[in-house]
Amino acid sequence: MENSVLNRRNFIKSSMAIAIVGALPQLILAKQSSTEFDYELIIAPADVNIVPGGSTPALSFNGGYPSPVIRAKQHQPVRIRVINQLKEPTTIHWHGLRIPIDMDGVPFLSQMPIMPGDTFDYEFTPPDAGTFWYHPHMNSIEQLGKGLVGALIVEEAEKPDFDADLVLCMKNWHIKDDGSFTALTSPQNAFRMGTPGRIMTINGEMHPTYDVPAGGAIRIRFLNVDNTLVYDVNSTDPDAQIIAIDGNPIEQPITLENHLMAPGMRLDLGVMSSKEVGKSITFKHKNKPLVTLRSVASTATFHSLPALPLNPIPEPDLNNAETIKFAFEWNANITPIHKDGKVNYNFWTMNRRSWEGMSKGNIPAPLAQLERGKTYLFELSNLTQYHHPIHIHGHTFTVLKSNKKAITPFHSDTVLLGKNETVIAALVADNPGRWMYHCHIIEHLKTGFMGYVEVS
Numbered sequence: 001m002e003n004s005v006l007n008r009r010n011f012i013k014s015s016m017a018i019a020i021v022g023a024l025p026q027l028i029l030a031k032q033s034s035t036e037f038d039y040e041l042i043i044a045p046a047d048v049n050i051v052p053g054g055s056t057p058a059l060s061f062n063g064g065y066p067s068p069v070i071r072a073k074q075h076q077p078v079r080i081r082v083i084n085q086l087k088e089p090t091t092i093h094w095h096g097l098r099i100p101i102d103m104d105g106v107p108f109l110s111q112m113p114i115m116p117g118d119t120f121d122y123e124f125t126p127p128d129a130g131t132f133w134y135h136p137h138m139n140s141i142e143q144l145g146k147g148l149v150g151a152l153i154v155e156e157a158e159k160p161d162f163d164a165d166l167v168l169c170m171k172n173w174h175i176k177d178d179g180s181f182t183a184l185t186s187p188q189n190a191f192r193m194g195t196p197g198r199i200m201t202i203n204g205e206m207h208p209t210y211d212v213p214a215g216g217a218i219r220i221r222f223l224n225v226d227n228t229l230v231y232d233v234n235s236t237d238p239d240a241q242i243i244a245i246d247g248n249p250i251e252q253p254i255t256l257e258n259h260l261m262a263p264g265m266r267l268d269l270g271v272m273s274s275k276e277v278g279k280s281i282t283f284k285h286k287n288k289p290l291v292t293l294r295s296v297a298s299t300a301t302f303h304s305l306p307a308l309p310l311n312p313i314p315e316p317d318l319n320n321a322e323t324i325k326f327a328f329e330w331n332a333n334i335t336p337i338h339k340d341g342k343v344n345y346n347f348w349t350m351n352r353r354s355w356e357g358m359s360k361g362n363i364p365a366p367l368a369q370l371e372r373g374k375t376y377l378f379e380l381s382n383l384t385q386y387h388h389p390i391h392i393h394g395h396t397f398t399v400l401k402s403n404k405k406a407i408t409p410f411h412s413d414t415v416l417l418g419k420n421e422t423v424i425a426a427l428v429a430d431n432p433g434r435w436m437y438h439c440h441i442i443e444h445l446k447t448g449f450m451g452y453v454e455v456s
């Protein structure tokens, strides 16, 4: 499936020496042989096949789904030219990357929208290695819901020795058996947990099986690119190891029992595939199979699970930190607001404010003003009966504690708050700019749960 492979704009020699097995041909890029990472993404409608025999009128990057996997390298510049062939404006956000504000892809706050027919070049140098993703930050329910979601993998400066590396994008499509779309949102659902899609997919396929080398060290990167669903991931392999959470390696791998992955979150696992050919490992959401890995014969030289280098996330200065409280609440008022001829709903508030959107000349005040270089403790209180993955742009939290469970501190850009849970997350405000700060359940962010903080 060549159409999913990114076009390099500049000619490079491509040595096709990729991993080992023939799994995921549609996701594998020509291995980069130059230091320059230079890509092109064309955003346009495209008919894609998610259900057998049915065609889905999706929105696509480069004409298909799954979207191309963008591969970059830690500390090396990457350029991505985005060409908008939609009939509406868009921007692209690089979820989890700590990059300068003018490349963050938020309309009006960091750049002007990319108008239909226009092009925008995103250029940045990723400071952290790991599993990240990309998606528009405009008309999100529809643009993300119809397929504009893709993985962005930042390879370590020195690549760890895995025998295979699988990128697995999880998405439940809102489609019928003939492939046509059902409603992506409804007020009753936006007011609760959001509108779930019907067809659960990994890389656009229902319960795919991928071949992996028998006895190999396998890296599995799960990305929840869904608008709504919280996946509860477990495995038939009792030895599957969590090696990174939300892009960031953890100091000590943890054995996977089950792991909640809300929209926006990522999970990297290390597993040793069976030495016995034909044996398989299945990963599930609750008791529904998501994906199966099957051991196949290979001529590889085998490794054990390598350790991942930690990312250079700034160390919070806890002795001099300032606490800021954020209350995430339900809005008592459920009748729609009529604005600009449109019907808007505000179901959710952050510190008693519902996001009402913005335009060129109308940007609301920040939720908090942060002093550059200083450490803040965000006290994130979820006062609702639903869970909310709270995402910050341009920074990575150090998650310290919760009133509901024991936490070994870890780094994350998308912190899942359970119902009535309060989490303390430290943030070193080292990146100047106006940074979006929102729930990643897309219907929640569109009905109030969005704001921004300003670092200056």
Ligand code: C2O
Binding pocket: 093, 095, 135, 137, 264, 391, 393, 436, 438, 440
């Ligand atoms: Cu995935 Cu505002 O982001």
Ligand code: CU
Binding pocket: 387, 388, 389, 439, 440, 441, 444, 445, 449
């Ligand atoms: Cu939410």
